[in-house]
Every structure is written in C-alpha cells, then in structure tokens.
Amino acid sequence: MTSEIVPGRLSVPSLSALAAFEAAARHGSFTRAAEELNLTQGAVSRQIALLEQNLGLKLFERVKKRVSLTPAGGAYAAEVRDGLSRLAAATLSAMAFRGGAGLLHLAILPTFGTRWLIPRLPRFTEAHPGVTINFSTKLVPFDFAHDAADAAIHFGLPVWPGARLHRLMGEEVVPVAAPALVARAGLKEAADLLRQPLLQQSTRPRAWANWLEQQGLPPERALMGPRFEQFAMVAQAAVAGLGVAIVPRILVEEELRSGALVIPVDRPVRGSEGYYLVYPEAKASLPAVVAFRDWLVGECEGMN
Template sequence: MNFELVPGRLSVPSLSALAAFEAAARHGSFTRAAEELNLTQGAVSRQVAQLEKLLGVALFERVKKRVSLTPAGNAYAAEIRDGLSRLAAATVSAMAFRGAAGVLHLAILPTFGTRWLIPRLPRFIEAHPGITINFTTKLVPFDFAREQVDAAVHFGDPVWPGARLHRLMGEEVVPVAAPSLVERVGIRQPADMLRAPLLQQSTRPRAWATWLEREGLAPERAMMGPRFEQFAMVSQAAVAGLGLAIVPRFLIEEELRSGALVVPVDRPVTGTEGYYLVYPETKAGLPAVIAFRDWLVGECAGAV
C-alpha cells in the first residue's frame, strides 16, 4: 500500500486496509477477520502491518497467536468503525436514488411514531412512492453531525442549535386509569388519586407534580411509583390496573375509545412545549426532507 501526501490534500489509507483493521479489531483475531472478508489470514496481517507502518503507531499487541488492541488501536477502531458505517449508509442512500426520490433517515419518539405517525404514513407513501423512510428512535436531542439521521421528531422547546424547527402540535396531558382501578379506589375528584399508585414516565419526571400543583394538591407523592421509559409502556401499565398514568390524550385515543382506559378527572394540562420536526441546515435542501416536511406540517394543521 503506497501512501503519499499530496499538496493541498490529505491522503488516507485504502478502504481495504481500514476494513481489515476494523474486522480484526472487532473479532480480536486476524483469522476470524480473514474469514469474514474472504481473505487469507496472511493478507489481513499484511494490511494491518502496513497500516501500522503508515500511522507510525502499533494498533495491536501480538502475543503468540493472539492479538489485542493497544490504547491507540482501540481509539482508532472506534473512529474507523463510525466512518465505515457512515460510508455504508451513504452508499445505500445513493443506491436508493436509482429511479427514486431518495431515502429519509428519520429519528422518532417511540410512542409518537407507533401511535400517531406510522398509521398516517400510507398517505405519505401514496403521494411520494419514490421515497424510502428508515426509522430509528431517539428520546433526547442529539448531534446530527455524529448520527446517520436526516431529520427528527422532537418534543420540548424550539431549541436545537444548527437546525431548523417546524412546530407540529402541542398536547393535552390527562390522568388515566383502568375502569376497575377507578372503581376500586373510588376516584371521583383529584384528591382521590393520591390513594392509588402514580405511574411515572422517565422523560417527563415532573408531569404528576405539575398536574397535582394545578389542582392545589401537595406534590410529595408526585415522583413516587413504578417508572417506565416510554409512554407506550406506562399506558399499558395503566390498562393492566397497576396505577394511574398521566399521558398525552392523542397517544391513547384507541384505549379511550375501547374503554380500556378512562379519564377519571378530565382536567387537562396544556404546556408550552410541543412536537417539532427538526433537521440540520445541511439537510434543508434534500428533496426527501422537503417532501416529508411539507406533508407532516400539513397533517398536523389544526392540531392542538
């Protein structure tokens, strides 16, 4: 492998050398890396040796027939793995343009995605059959520069450095419970709820405190109770009669229609936060992002 610096341009190792190193680092074995890459063990060993010569640093410690990463190798492997993953994703995205409008890598909030967005997606696909959407879930804001994501659905305040935000909707948060629990506890007014377990949602730690304080009730028990990571989980726990949940009304429409959940005291809290479509400035011109933005904003027209 030849390496030479070209004025005004940084040369890098070949992809074959980087792939050999990454596979060896992941498996901790040149032999297993060779099997994965359909090479000989000697070819992988030579690629790694040339890479170490190029870098001027040892990437592996070799003891008899075993190899292990050095501290420098461990740090380099993490960066190379991320880079190769990005190259693979970029390649797939480019291939998707064959006769199509492209690929949209979208990060969604889990329950918002399954309960609200995905049931409506057939309308988007019908209008834009050439766009493929790949989904991932993100519960908190992240750095677009380090993730293979074109856009995200975000709940909170309209703050995301380096990104554009489009408000989609707000929400009404209401307390809900299984009818059997309401009857057993005898919930008729807000104070009665304090006799039942209050189910907690991890990303909304102050939800119960806000509701209780609005009702003039002491919030001492507001954060006591079983804790769940997602609204889908806390809603299902409420259906099972484990306690009272406090959730956005639009995420439990099906349970309310079926009677699996009821709102024992219908006094919703409407906050200042909302749902936003977010994407970085660098992706603002992508046809898939533009098409999805226009469709989603239209779908949310007239929402709370």
C-alpha cells in the first residue's frame, strides 16, 4: 500500500507510514523506531519521507544522526497516536465478538471499582461469559466522544449531556480512624475530631466541611490535613494513624469488619449525590452495555 494522493477523495496515509512516524516521534530516533517495528532504518526513513511528501511539510528536523519533531510534526504525532490507539481498541472490540456479546470498555472510579465492583464481578462473568470487560480509571467526568470508554461509573449528580444515566445507590459518609488513635486521643464527640489532622480526598474538597456543618461545628479546619488522590489512599492513611478520614462507608467495609478502622462518632451524612452507570446514547444498544447495565442495576436494587 502506498500513500499516493488520489484525486477526488481524501488521501489517508498507509498504516505502515503512520506507524513508522509515530514510533520515530515517540523515540526521537529512526533507528529505535526501526528496532521496535522490526524494520531497517532505511525503511523507516523512506516511509517518513513519503509521508512528508504527501503532506507537503516537514515532520522532522534532521541534524546529523539526530532527529526532532517540527512544530507541525509534534501536533500531527499527537493526533496520529490517538488515531492508532483508537484503531487498536476498535480491532480488539471487533475480535471480542467472536466470543459472544463482545468487549466492554468501562471507566471506573478507582476505589469504588476495587472495593465494591470487582469483588462482585464473578457473578456477572458467570451469567455473561461472552462479555469481556476492560477497565480504566477516571476520577472526573470526561467526554465519551474523545474517550474509548463504552460506559462509566459516575459519582455526583445525574448530569451528563448526551448520555443515559442509571442510579445505582446513594452514599453515606462517616468519620473513621485507627483504634489506637481513637483511644490515645480520646475521640468521643464530634468536636474531638477537630484536634486531629483531617485526612482529605482531592475530588471531595467539601466532604469534611459538610460533615462538620451537619454536626453544628465550624468548618474552618475542614481543609487542615494531608490530601490524597484516591479514597483507598485516604483509608490506608487512616489505618496508619495519620489522622481521621471522612469516607463513604461502603468503601471501608473491609477495614471496619477487621477492626483496622473504627467509627469514633457514628453520625453519618447522606447527600444528594450518588453513584450512576452512564453511557452514551450511541452505545445504548450494544449487547455488552445492555448485559452489564441489566446486571449492575439488578445488583444495586434496594441500595438507593
């Protein structure tokens, strides 16, 4: 296949030329790109020269044996890398249909996924052995149009333009701490917690303020404590005795059962936000999406 421009229709370079360009751009070296692709350095150089000829612009600056991307080359490399990734994902999805319902690309909240969802997945795979789930983690909402995900687990309000949402459950947040810290610091009342570092989760900046306000306490110290990206890290910091955490009860069930964490002041707070399964309208009829939706909504029945 060549990258020849054909009059009357859009010219799309060959995949071999694009793969050679992407590898060379990533490594900053034609030689290393050739090693990765099991080609000669000359073959990679010819592919890129042909690509530059067809595009009518320089993608690399060549200085002796070194190459570096031009500004146009840098912008093109990002787009080509994204396109090749999408082609790879589409190919895997198509191949997965050989096994039945296909492949589901699911974006999950990391701690919810590992603590709540994944332990329950054997029941799904037993009921739907033809569906394979690939997982990625997302901490904030994203654009389905620019992401390979077919569906996502979302926490917040039921707002996601262009997508369908199914409420799974609400959330009850409680303060937790290591038993040794509770005993040593004499944590018995809500006001006692203010004497300790308040462990923070970065995507829930108002979690402590909301809880303190519900207890009739001033929220001035609500942000006074170390901040962590995931609830799993917050929980582990609490187990280590670094302070008191405010966390969803369902995400620390194991630690509460084992006694690694205790609830010093059992005054849970429920908000208006919740967990939702969300997917774009265009994928509402995909067999894998339908199977997972029906199973997950049934699994969460009665948990709202």
